[in-house]
Amino acid sequence: MNYFNLPKIDLHCHLDGSVRPQTIIDLAQEQSIPLPSQDINEINSLMIAPETCQNLEEYLMRFDLPLSVMQTEAGIERISFELFEDAAKENVKYFEVRFGPQLHQQQGLSFKQIISSVVKGMQRAEAMYDIRGNYILSILRTFPKDNINAVIDAGAEFLGKGVAAFDLAGAELPGFCHEFIPYAKYAKEKGYHITIHAGEQGVGQNVYDAVSLLNAERVGHGIHITGHQGAYDLVKQHNIGLETCPSSNIQTKAVDKLSEHPVKAFYQDNLPITINTDNRTVSNTTMTDEVRKVMEEFNLSREDYFNIYKISIEQAFASDEVKQHLMQFAE
Numbered sequence: 001m002n003y004f005n006l007p008k009i010d011l012h013c014h015l016d017g018s019v020r021p022q023t024i025i026d027l028a029q030e031q032s033i034p035l036p037s038q039d040i041n042e043i044n045s046l047m048i049a050p051e052t053c054q055n056l057e058e059y060l061m062r063f064d065l066p067l068s069v070m071q072t073e074a075g076i077e078r079i080s081f082e083l084f085e086d087a088a089k090e091n092v093k094y095f096e097v098r099f100g101p102q103l104h105q106q107q108g109l110s111f112k113q114i115i116s117s118v119v120k121g122m123q124r125a126e127a128m129y130d131i132r133g134n135y136i137l138s139i140l141r142t143f144p145k146d147n148i149n150a151v152i153d154a155g156a157e158f159l160g161k162g163v164a165a166f167d168l169a170g171a172e173l174p175g176f177c178h179e180f181i182p183y184a185k186y187a188k189e190k191g192y193h194i195t196i197h198a199g200e201q202g203v204g205q206n207v208y209d210a211v212s213l214l215n216a217e218r219v220g221h222g223i224h225i226t227g228h229q230g231a232y233d234l235v236k237q238h239n240i241g242l243e244t245c246p247s248s249n250i251q252t253k254a255v256d257k258l259s260e261h262p263v264k265a266f267y268q269d270n271l272p273i274t275i276n277t278d279n280r281t282v283s284n285t286t287m288t289d290e291v292r293k294v295m296e297e298f299n300l301s302r303e304d305y306f307n308i309y310k311i312s313i314e315q316a317f318a319s320d321e322v323k324q325h326l327m328q329f330a331e
């Protein structure tokens with residue numbers, strides 16, 4: 001099967017984990033930021049999380065370098081444009097990209113400037129290519145909470161105009177959801193969709209909490225519902241979208257190898273699974289690669305692929321008009 005040509009939908013991809021290495025070099029030069037090397041291969045290998053990663057925390061250390069050049073409006077706009085361009089060129093028809101506005105204030109940008117820059121880059125790509133998208137605002141779970149509502153307020157202006165949802169990301173501790181109830185409630189009241197990274201690092205209860213306490217409509221990863229019957233049943237009962245990211249899960253040791261990934265078992269049990277990249281540079285992947293890996297490892301057919309494509313449409317935080325557009329590509 002030609003995986004490159006298949007129409008694809010990516011609902012879980014981080015902007016800062018998906019920066020082109022050459023862009024890091026260009027922007028560092030423009031912004032007079034010293035780099036450990038000027039060699040593109042060296043920069044690339046500094047950003048890719050190695051197979052020897054022990055856990056999610058080690059994986060997350062790869063984001064400092066890209067973030068160092070994502071502190072100006074022009075840099076952020078360019079990186080957003082290029083990510084949508086890269087995705088469009090491999091036939092991604094709809095793309096939800098997430099990022100943490102709190103990580104882009106090192107040089108004093110306001111949340112409005114930051115969010116407006118990512119949206120502008122996305123819209124420039126949408127005008128040039130056959131791709132549609134939305135942004136998801138990720139709050140870092142380990143950061144101080146005093147500016148979370150300011151992020152939500154700044155993003156609310158862009159709802160329906162490039163921003164669609166609220167997320168929690170970063171290291172996953174057991175029980176983290178309890179601390180974020182008022183923030184998720186506030187985001188929901190403002191009109192955000194809710195997706196939460198949960199059940200990535202072994203804690204199925206976190207998925208249960210994300211759905212029951214934070215009103216999550218989808219969860220990032222969610223794979224550890226396998227060890228928690230209550231979470232599994234809740235996901236099934238409420239048709240909660242599971243944003244699986246197989247390569248990333250292997251790097252963070254969420255699973256030991258692809259054959260042990262529960263994505264096929266979930267699919268066979270009619271859970272709404274989607275296939276996504278998580279971080280194109282840090283996980284050294286594309287949607288073409290993720291789809292190929294899953295289909296080949298689990299012997300999925302073309303019909304299975306389009307079932308998953310349609311689940312992604314159903315789970316997308318997109319307008320009805322965009323969903324209708326995406327249905328044109330379905331078989």
Ligand SMILES: O=c1[nH]cnc2c1ncn2[C@H]1C[C@H](O)[C@@H](CO)O1
Pocket residue numbers: 014015016017056060063098099100103138169170171197200248278279
């Ligand atoms: O897979 C992930 N799990 C939890 N947090 C993640 C993952 N990938 C990236 N992040 C974090 C690191 C980024 O700096 C942040 C915003 O994109 O989100």
Ligand SMILES: [Zn+2]
Pocket residue numbers: 012014169197220278
């Ligand atoms: Zn993620």
